[in-house]
Structures are given as structure tokens and as C-alpha cells.
Amino acid sequence: MAEALLEIKDLKTYFHTENGVVPSVDGVSFSLKKGETIAIVGESGSGKSVTSLSIMGLIGSPGKIEGGEVLFEGQDLTTMSKRNMRKLRGNDIAMIFQEPLTSLNPLFTVGNQISESIRLHQKASKEEAKIKSIEMLKKVGIPRAEKVYSSYPHLLSGGMRQRVMIAMALSCNPKLLIADEPTTALDVTIQAQILQLMKNLTNENDTSIMLITHDLGVVAEMVDTVIVMYAGQVVEYTDVFTLFKEPKHPYTKGLLDSTPKIHELKDELQSIEGTVPAPGTITQGCKFQTRCTRATAKCFVEEPELKELSSNHKVRCWLHEQEEVAI
Amino acid sequence: MGKFLIRRLLQIIPVLFIISFVVFCLVFVAGDPVALMLPEDASPEDIEQLRESLGLNEPFHIQYFTYMLGLFQLDFGESFRYGQSALPIVLERLPATLELAAASMIVAIVIAIPLGIWSATKKNSPLDLLATGGSVLWKAMPNFWLGIMLILLFSVTLGWFPVSGRGNFSHLVLPALTLGTGIAAEMTRLIRSSMLEILNQDYIRTAKSKGIRDFYVVNKHAFRNALIPVVTITALQTSTVVGGTLITETVFSWPGLGQLLIQAVNTRDMAIVQASVFIIAFFVILMNLLADIIYKLLDPRIKY
Ligand SMILES: Nc1ncnc2c1ncn2[C@@H]1O[C@H](COP(=O)(O)OP(=O)(O)OP(=O)(O)O)[C@@H](O)[C@H]1O
Ligand SMILES: [Mg+2]
Numbered sequence: 071m072a073e074a075l076l077e078i079k080d081l082k083t084y085f086h087t088e089n090g091v092v093p094s095v096d097g098v099s100f101s102l103k104k105g106e107t108i109a110i111v112g113e114s115g116s117g118k119s120v121t122s123l124s125i126m127g128l129i130g131s132p133g134k135i136e137g138g139e140v141l142f143e144g145q146d147l148t149t150m151s152k153r154n155m156r157k158l159r160g161n162d163i164a165m166i167f168q169e170p171l172t173s174l175n176p177l178f179t180v181g182n183q184i185s186e187s188i189r190l191h192q193k194a195s196k197e198e199a200k201i202k203s204i205e206m207l208k209k210v211g212i213p214r215a216e217k218v219y220s221s222y223p224h225l226l227s228g229g230m231r232q233r234v235m236i237a238m239a240l241s242c243n244p245k246l247l248i249a250d251e252p253t254t255a256l257d258v259t260i261q262a263q264i265l266q267l268m269k270n271l272t273n274e275n276d277t278s279i280m281l282i283t284h285d286l287g288v289v290a291e292m293v294d295t296v297i298v299m300y301a302g303q304v305v306e307y308t309d310v311f312t313l314f315k316e317p318k319h320p321y322t323k324g325l326l327d328s329t330p331k332i333h334e335l336k337d338e339l340q341s342i343e344g345t346v347p348a349p350g351t352i353t354q355g356c357k358f359q360t361r362c363t364r365a366t367a368k369c370f371v372e373e374p375e376l377k378e379l380s381s382n383h384k385v386r387c388w389l390h391e392q393e394e395v396a397i
Numbered sequence: 398m399g400k401f402l403i404r405r406l407l408q409i410i411p412v413l414f415i416i417s418f419v420v421f422c423l424v425f426v427a428g429d430p431v432a433l434m435l436p437e438d439a440s441p442e443d444i445e446q447l448r449e450s451l452g453l454n455e456p457f458h459i460q461y462f463t464y465m466l467g468l469f470q471l472d473f474g475e476s477f478r479y480g481q482s483a484l485p486i487v488l489e490r491l492p493a494t495l496e497l498a499a500a501s502m503i504v505a506i507v508i509a510i511p512l513g514i515w516s517a518t519k520k521n522s523p524l525d526l527l528a529t530g531g532s533v534l535w536k537a538m539p540n541f542w543l544g545i546m547l548i549l550l551f552s553v554t555l556g557w558f559p560v561s562g563r564g565n566f567s568h569l570v571l572p573a574l575t576l577g578t579g580i581a582a583e584m585t586r587l588i589r590s591s592m593l594e595i596l597n598q599d600y601i602r603t604a605k606s607k608g609i610r611d612f613y614v615v616n617k618h619a620f621r622n623a624l625i626p627v628v629t630i631t632a633l634q635t636s637t638v639v640g641g642t643l644i645t646e647t648v649f650s651w652p653g654l655g656q657l658l659i660q661a662v663n664t665r666d667m668a669i670v671q672a673s674v675f676i677i678a679f680f681v682i683l684m685n686l687l688a689d690i691i692y693k694l695l696d697p698r699i700k701y
Contacts, residue, residue, distance in 0.1 A: 128605055156609075161608060172600060173600055176622070177622055190607070190608060190609065238603075
């Protein structure tokens, strides 16, 4: 087994707001191998973005990493100096954000913004950076790359801007690409193109991807491993085949049932009743208790651990502890 | 850009037209300078004669027509006090005022930009609270009071700078500080709040995610964006600055336009009043135009 590129151990990121402490990420652990693609799925507010920003070291006040480790090639990023962290960011670990429309600075040209990374991390001259930037723009399928290089972001469509973001993120050949819902804001047709592009470009360099998404269709198509998050915790963690074949957590099942499938035409899509509880509001028992159809008395009192069912399948649910006992 | 400039310059004409009308009306309503021009024991006949000769007995529209006729030749009439054409007198004072205004602007910029940026990046730190509190306090302080305090401290007690008048650089220091710190107080607040908003934008997060040093994130990516509203609002406040100039010039006996205008108002020297207000208005408009140009240079999203 290859050594993990990224290993997260019991990560805790809390926000200290006026209304008290919000444990947005509460003991998350997972690991990612070189070249592996992992997906983090879960509804809005489950802590996916906070997890990725914690890895990048971009959690700002009032948020703080309260505990745990983020090991990248064996080094703990949570205790790394700001200076070393900056050398890593944009170079070894790059990130693409959800909002292509607002993620580029409106006052600088596309070229300026791509070159900036290249010049910074690869110590390239202005001309070298320009050549590399245009090459990257061509790679991400932008027509008339030279022209786009010197234009301002507002002239580009959302899809084009996301391509620019990808070009920027991949310009320094990162070892890890974190993509936080990179296609949510785009048209369906463009979504597929962008994801395909990401996949192709990262395959070239064996880049690992951490893909945050709502879309289980995307998960099925392009990832190796899946983490299901709920209310700041990992509730199920397994490879993509097992997830679709044998989902164990009632929440995962709910998510799968609420995704349309061609071969099982149903009259109506299922949905999970209710919404993710605000972090910190459920202090006792399982975080999913309020929405779980199979909750028992125990679920309201004691919180389940993330339990290993097999070597590549973990789940946080009392049902499966009992199952094992029963067997 | 060229087309935009021409359009904006053409827009100045109707604005000046309106201003000249308003100035005329104010002077018309403000009333009769004749009483002040003649000795107290002048006979009613003398008064009547002077009024007649000045055209003050004509109806409103005739007087306005005469006034506009003069205006087109840049003739604001003769000053009662100086006995010569008003405009040259006003223009002679202009360099002093421009000097003071420029020096104050430099003082304001030198204080406000670093302080505003720094207080935004260190939000809620003791230093930010000091800067924010200080600027509120400074804004509340009237120009004349600040000016007098500075004179008392630095001229009377310490003797570092002259009390009043215009001459070498040392004369400029206190008036420029009085006016400049006042502008800086408001500008600091603006820059701070604008920076705070910009620092929360997605593209700032993007910049940070690239590993760029905080210094460049703040000063390259954020500051330029933050400057856009600051330029606009500062331009809109030119009129407040003009008010400050009038007071500062009076306090420091700075021989500028403001001092001239206030004297002219006190002596009802209407030709001077009209000419100075017109020139001041012209500069306010010019400042706004300049702000528009800067704005467009800063923001590529704006089309000309
Ligand atoms: N700056 C903040 N201050 C306070 N709470 C925050 C802050 N940022 C995030 N949170 C909280 O952390 C929780 C997780 O947020 P996060 O953005 O990670 O969700 P997400 O899973 O990415 O959702 P989405 O799918 O909508 O992007 C949310 O409940 C949110 O309220
Ligand atoms: Mg998110």
C-alpha cells in the first residue's frame, strides 16, 4: 500500500461566534493516496468547505483549528509556519472554489492572475510565466488563449472562468487538488466538461483530488473513495463501489434514494425529511437522530463511533454495531 | 476614453449655467449692498442715485440678463471694495488656495491610506480601536478649533511655526495639518470599511490559496478594489473640503480664495462673492471629473 499523501486525523475546526462555539468540523479523519480521487459528499452545512479550508490553512477568525492533525507527506500542516505553509499553498496543494464568478479578482487580467502563481512558486521570469500561462489556458481548452490571457475576468462566462481557475490551480503541478463544488454554479452541459477536464489533467501528473460535491452522479463517475459527512462528522467512509452497492448509514441511503437513477424508474424521488441541524445543537446521541427513520432509544442518548465494518468500510451508526453483535 | 472625456467636459457647461443662476439668485435675495457703500449720513437721493447707476432698480430678469452677458465675457463686475474687476482679484488668490488644498490632500493620503488598510487588516485590535476612535473624534473636531489649538501649541508655546500668513514651507505646515487631518479622519474610516468588505471577497480567498504573501494580498489584490468606492465618496465630499478651506484660511490668515470670499461676504462685495463661488464651483466640478477618470482607470469593468 502506497504511503498516504494526505492524512487527516481527528480534525476539529470550531467557530467562535457570538452565539457560542460552533463545531463545524468535529473529529474528521481520512486519508488520501497519491493519484487517488476522494469525494466528500453531504448536504449544505455539513462542514465540507470548512474541512477543505482547514487543510489549506485558510480558516480565518472567528474559526480556529482546535485539534487534530493534517499530515501532508508526513508534515503536520496545522503546526507548520506561515511561511512554509505559503510555499505549499498554490504549489503542492491547490484549490478551486465553487464560485467562478467571484473567485477571480475583477481588477487584474486573467494572465496576471495565473502568472502570479507561476512566478511566485517556480521563480519564473515574467516572460516564462506568460508562456506557461498561455500553455495552461490552452490545456484547459480555452480558445484564443493569448487573447484571454490579457482580458479581464468579467468578459468571460462562468464556464470559462472556472477553466481559468483550473489552469491557475494546476499551473504549478500540485500534488493535491482540492475542488470545492467546482461545477455547482455551472450549466449541466458545462459541468461534465469541466469535470472531465479536471480528471484528464490530473491523471497526467498523478495528482490526487479531493472533490467536494452534492452530485452522486459525479461521484459514481470519477472518484475512488467517498466520505459522507453529516453535521461536521464523517458518517460513512468507503470505496465508491461499496457505497453504491451496500450503503450502510441511513443518511447515505437517504442521499442515494434522493438521486435519480435511470435503471430503477421510480414514480417519485425520495428525499430526506428536514435539514442538517446547525452545528452544536445536538449535544447528546447521534447527530442524525432528528431525521433518521430507524432511530432507536439508544441513538438519542449515546453517540456512535466511526466503526470499521471491513478494511475499507467505516460507518458511524448504532444499527451496524448491533448487526455485528447479532451475527 | 477620449469620447468619454469630451462628453464629461460638455456636461460641465449646463452645470456651470445652473450654478451661476443659483449664485445670482442668492446675491439678489441677500439684498442691497448700497447701504454699506455709502457713508452713514448719505441722503436718500444719493442712495437712489447709486442704486440707479448700479442697475439695482431694474427688474429681476433684466438684472440677470446683464449678469449673464458679463459672465460670457468672464466679467463678474467690479468689486466695490477694490475698485477693480472682480475676476483678476479672485484668480490672484487661487494659487494660495491650491497650494493649501494640495498640501492637505497629501497629508490626508499619507495618513489615511496606511492607517485605513492597517486598521482593517488588524480589525478589533487595540490599534484598530485607537484608529477608529481617533478618526471619529477628529471628525467631530471643528476645523477652527483644531487650527487654534495647533497655533496655541506649536506657534505660541513652542514657537516652531509661524502663527499665520503665507510664505515659506513652515507657514504651510499648520494649516495643511488642520485641513489634512480632518480629511484624513473621514478617509481613514472609508478605507477601513471598504477594505473590510473587500477582504471578505472570494477573490481574496483565491489569492491566499495561491500562497501569496499577506502583504501582496492586502496591498495588491484588496487595496485596489477598496479604492474604487473611496475615490467616489471622496470626490463627493469635495464640497466639505471647500468649507474646511474657508475656515482654515480664515483662522491662519492664509491669503487664499476662502479668506477673500469670507471678507467679501462680510462686506457684501457681491462681484467678488459671485466670482469666487463660480471659481470654487468650477474646481469642485473638475475634482468630480478627475474622480470619474480615476474610477475608470481603476475599474476595467466600467465602459467608457
Ligand atoms: N465564518 C463562519 N462563522 C460561523 N460559522 C461558520 C463559518 N463558516 C462556516 N460556518 C459553519 O460551519 C458549518 C459548515 O459549513 P460549510 O461551509 O463547511 O458547509 P458545506 O458542507 O461546505 O456546505 P455547502 O454545501 O453549502 O457549501 C455551517 O453550519 C456554517 O454555519
Ligand atoms: Mg461549501
